[in-house]
Amino acid sequence: MWLYFLKRLGLAVAVVAIVIAALFAMIHAIPGDPARVALGPRASEELVAAFRERIGLDQPILVQMGNFYVSLLRGDLGRDAVSGEPVLRILLSQLPDTLYLVLGSILVAVVPGVFLGTLAARHRGSLIDRVTSVISVSVMSIPAFVIAIYLLLIFSIELQWFPAIGAGEGVLDRLHRLVLPSLALGLAWIGYVARILRASILEEMNEPHVRTARAFGLSENRIMYDYVLRIAILPTITVLGIGVGHMLSGAVFAEIVFARPGIGKLVFDAIISRNYPVVTGAVLLTTIFFVLVNLLADLVIAWLDPRVRHDLAG
Amino acid sequence: MTRNTALSIRDLSISYDTPEGRLRAIREVSFDVARGGITGLVGESGCGKSTLMSAILGLLDGAAIVESGEIWLGETDLLTLSRGEMRRLLGDRIGAVFQDPMRSLNPVLTIGRQMTDIQFRHRLSRRTKRERAIEMLHKVRIPDPAARLDRYPHELSGGMRQRVAIAMALMAEPDLLVADEPTTALDATLEMRTIELLRELQQEIGCAIVFITHHLGVVSELCDDTVIMYAGEVVEAGPTRALFEAPRHPYTDLLFACDPARIRERSRHLPTIPGTVPGLIDVPPGCVFAERCPERFAPCGRLHPRPLRVRGSEAVRCHLHDPEVTS
Numbered sequence: 029m030w031l032y033f034l035k036r037l038g039l040a041v042a043v044v045a046i047v048i049a050a051l052f053a054m055i056h057a058i059p060g061d062p063a064r065v066a067l068g069p070r071a072s073e074e075l076v077a078a079f080r081e082r083i084g085l086d087q088p089i090l091v092q093m094g095n096f097y098v099s100l101l102r103g104d105l106g107r108d109a110v111s112g113e114p115v116l117r118i119l120l121s122q123l124p125d126t127l128y129l130v131l132g133s134i135l136v137a138v139v140p141g142v143f144l145g146t147l148a149a150r151h152r153g154s155l156i157d158r159v160t161s162v163i164s165v166s167v168m169s170i171p172a173f174v175i176a177i178y179l180l181l182i183f184s185i186e187l188q189w190f191p192a193i194g195a196g197e198g199v200l201d202r203l204h205r206l207v208l209p210s211l212a213l214g215l216a217w218i219g220y221v222a223r224i225l226r227a228s229i230l231e232e233m234n235e236p237h238v239r240t241a242r243a244f245g246l247s248e249n250r251i252m253y254d255y256v257l258r259i260a261i262l263p264t265i266t267v268l269g270i271g272v273g274h275m276l277s278g279a280v281f282a283e284i285v286f287a288r289p290g291i292g293k294l295v296f297d298a299i300i301s302r303n304y305p306v307v308t309g310a311v312l313l314t315t316i317f318f319v320l321v322n323l324l325a326d327l328v329i330a331w332l333d334p335r336v337r338h339d340l341a342g
Numbered sequence: 343m344t345r346n347t348a349l350s351i352r353d354l355s356i357s358y359d360t361p362e363g364r365l366r367a368i369r370e371v372s373f374d375v376a377r378g379g380i381t382g383l384v385g386e387s388g389c390g391k392s393t394l395m396s397a398i399l400g401l402l403d404g405a406a407i408v409e410s411g412e413i414w415l416g417e418t419d420l421l422t423l424s425r426g427e428m429r430r431l432l433g434d435r436i437g438a439v440f441q442d443p444m445r446s447l448n449p450v451l452t453i454g455r456q457m458t459d460i461q462f463r464h465r466l467s468r469r470t471k472r473e474r475a476i477e478m479l480h481k482v483r484i485p486d487p488a489a490r491l492d493r494y495p496h497e498l499s500g501g502m503r504q505r506v507a508i509a510m511a512l513m514a515e516p517d518l519l520v521a522d523e524p525t526t527a528l529d530a531t532l533e534m535r536t537i538e539l540l541r542e543l544q545q546e547i548g549c550a551i552v553f554i555t556h557h558l559g560v561v562s563e564l565c566d567d568t569v570i571m572y573a574g575e576v577v578e579a580g581p582t583r584a585l586f587e588a589p590r591h592p593y594t595d596l597l598f599a600c601d602p603a604r605i606r607e608r609s610r611h612l613p614t615i616p617g618t619v620p621g622l623i624d625v626p627p628g629c630v631f632a633e634r635c636p637e638r639f640a641p642c643g644r645l646h647p648r649p650l651r652v653r654g655s656e657a658v659r660c661h662l663h664d665p666e667v668t669s
Contacts, residue, residue: 236446243399243440244433244460244510254459255448333450334494 032340036326040319045097047315048308052093055304079109085304096308105312106305115309118294123313125195126279126290129213132206133275134268136214141221142261148222149229150252160222168219172278176212176285183208193287209282213275217268224267228260262329269325273318347414348518348550349375349398354411356393356402363623364407367393368574371411372649372657375518375567380544380551382565382582384558384597388619390574391554395522397421398552399438400428415518433460437511437549441523443503447495453479453506454491460510478509482539501532505539512543519544519551525560533557537564558601562586570594573619573630580655590658593631629661641667 063079064071071079080086084095099106105115148160184192196205232238233256241251280292291310298306330336354371357364368390375381385391396402398413400420413420415435420428432438440446448456457475458468466474472491479487482505495503504524511519521540525533537560544551553565561568562582569579570591578591589595596615617634620626629635632642641661649657650664661667 236440236442237448239401240438240440240446240507241448242401242432243436243438245429245431246433246459246462247429250459250462255451258450335449335496338494338496 032330033327036323040316040323043319044312044315048096048100048312049093051308051311052089052096055307056089058302061302100312105309109303109305110301115305118306119291119309119313122289122291122294125288126276126283126292128202128206129209129279129282129288129290130272130275132210133214133217133278134272136210137217137221137271138268141218142225142264144218144222145225145264146229146252146257148226149233150248152230157226160226164219164222166219167215168223170216172212172216173281173285175215176209176282179208179212180285195288195290205286205288209286209288212285213278213282217271217275220267220271221264225260225264228263229256232256232260258332262333265325265328265332269322272321276314276318346377347374348377348379348416349552350412350414351394351398352412352414354394354397354413355409356390356397356411357407357409358405359407360405360623365622366574366625367406367622368397368571369625371571371574371576373567373569373576373579375550375552377517378544378548378550379566380541380553380564381567381569382561383552383554383569383571384556384561385571386556386619388573389571391571392522394571395438395520395552395554398518398520399432399436400425433516434463434514435517437514437516437519439504439507439511439519439521439524441526443500443507443524443527444495446507447503449495452492452494453498457491457506457510457513460513463514474513475509478513479506481512481543482506482509484509501528501536504528504536508536508540508543512547512549515547516549519549520554521551522554523556524553526555526557533560534563540564558598559603570597574622574625575630575659576649576657577631577659578655579657585655590652590655590663591631591660592635592637592662596636629659637662 061076063076063085067075067079077086084092087095096106103116105119107114108118144160144164148157151157180192183189190208191205192208194205196202229252238251238256241255246255276292279290280296282288283290283293284296291314295307295310295314297303298310330340351374352372355366355369357366359365371390371394373381383391383394393402393406396406397408398420400423402408408421411421415431418431420431423431447453451459454472454475457478458471461471461474464471475491476487479490484490484502484505490498490502490506495506498506504527508524511521524540525536528536540551541564553561555561565582567580568582568585570577570585570593572593578585578589578594585594586598589598593615600613600615602612615634620630620633626632626643628641628643628645629638629647632638635642639661645661645667647659647661647664647667649659652658652663
């Protein structure tokens with residue numbers, strides 16, 4: 029188990045290193061001199077050169093990358109090219125809002141998704157099954173930004189149930205303002221969760237151990253929740269781990285549409301102003317978060333399924 | 343329905359709706375299992391054994407239609423019970439052991455959890471339920487039963503898993519145990535040991551057993567009575583000894599001739615019965631075995647044989663023994 033954990037951690041480090049390399053290559057492929065964009069068209073050549081030197085842009089790209097890795101090991105992500113603030117501090121100040129958003133979206137996806145998936149599987153082939161299938165496919169096929177805009181139009185502007193913008197102050201206000209963006213990001217995943225769960229429940233229901241449980245007169249509820257769902261939920265957990273990646277990229281538009289602070293908004297603004305230290309730091313943080321979530325998903329699976337634990341130990 | 347019968351199946355016919363038409367899986371099946379007796383149910387794959395077993399356990403799937411018949415457990419016709427009423431009998435008066443010990447236990451729950459779950463009828467403390475489980479594992483000779491309770495099925499050997507399944511099925515001391523090829527997945531030594539264990543426990547508890555198998559050696563070793571099924575019908579049934587000594591139905595005869603344990607002469611090929619089992623969507627009007635029968639004569643192709651009581655067998659479906667047809 030521990031060996032497995034270490035292996036996964038090593039893999040995670042490799043993934044992060046590769047992502048940074050790809051990022052450096054990408055940044056330098058984008059047209060536009062960051063120093064020019066940052067300082068404006070009227071800045072003198074000397075000023076531009078000084079700026080380039082300050083954020084290290086005058087050095088060859090491989091040296092820049094090497095420097096980045098070295099300072100990364102010291103926990104230093106560089107400084108904001110505009111304000112000069114340490115990037116790490118900016119990121120940490122924005123991270124919580126994005127985390128809440130992703131957590132909210134997962135909640136939006138999982139609770140109704142598991143409910144609908146279980147319901148559809150229990151009433152396989154019936155009207156309920158068909159209705160949930162239509163609901164699932166519909167929410168999956170509407171683009172998240174369309175959902176976001178409609179949510180705003182209906183619930184903020186028309187009905188005025190929810191405020192349209194901002195992250196809010198205090199717990200209740202924050203939760204209140206989290207509802208619409210979480211719905212916008214998570215709604216499509218209700219469909220994915222419901223469809224995947226329904227399929228794996230139906231598959232597991234055909235396993236001989238379910239017939240054994242029935243032959244002992246166990247109730248259908250008990251069989252479903254204690255004997256089947258425990259196994260059938262495993263593929264959904266893996267998919268949700270990947271889903272968090274989608275939600276993180278979705279956070280960029282959700283934070284802009286709902287004018288919320290967060291990593292997504294930060295990245296967007298940083299790219300517009302060619303604030304590369306911030307872009308690099310934000311992408312790095314997002315990657316680490318994504319890799320950790322997937323590691324967590326695998327650990328949850330190992331915790332739920334003794335066969336996986338067994339294979340890992342052996 | 344006599345007092346000495348634990349299970350009595352009367353004229354049971356079950357079919358399945360398929361896209362190709364109605365598949366008549368079992369037809370007019372009748373036999374009795376004596377109280378405390380062991381009845382072996384023998385037949386090739388697809389002869390209707392599994393359908394019959396599912397019918398007894400009330401676990402027929404949605405596509406199955408019971409066309410006619412009765413399944414009496416003591417004084418109750420199981421086919422008249424609602425799902426809830428049937429659930430009350432399962433795991434209490436009826437126990438079941440299934441074929442594949444690898445997959446018939448839940449893979450993510452411990453043995454102990456599964457053994458306490460099935461005691462949901464008893465208002466006992468968790469601890470007492472565990473103790474009862476340990477006692478039962480001890481009875482099926484699982485070494486160090488207390489430690490095994492916290493193991494998962496995949497951590498036990500195949501033979502041990504099957505003994506856990508037997509322990510679970512017999513824990514409630516049922517009137518009837520339905521065992522579906524419980525030893526098929528085990529090797530020969532383990533198979534004999536499991537069968538001896540099953541017989542010992544059966545004598546202790548006094549339950550009746552329906553033992554479904556295609557292994558004739560096991561039947562002659564274990565069973566008091568034998569029922570031979572072919573293509574969804576009971577072709578012959580009777581006391582095991584008489585039936586093995588003098589089979590009356592040509593199919594039984596050929597089945598015994600194909601048993602590797604009974605072959606005495608050296609041969610390059612294992613004997614087989616030529617031909618194939620008839621399709622069950624359009625069941626032939628005459629005898630189901632007529633196509634392959636070496637002793638077929640004129641009426642076999644058109645007239646369906648009725649069950650006859652002849653010396654040694656309680657029921658044989660064959661025109662050879664029907665004086666009205668042969669004369």
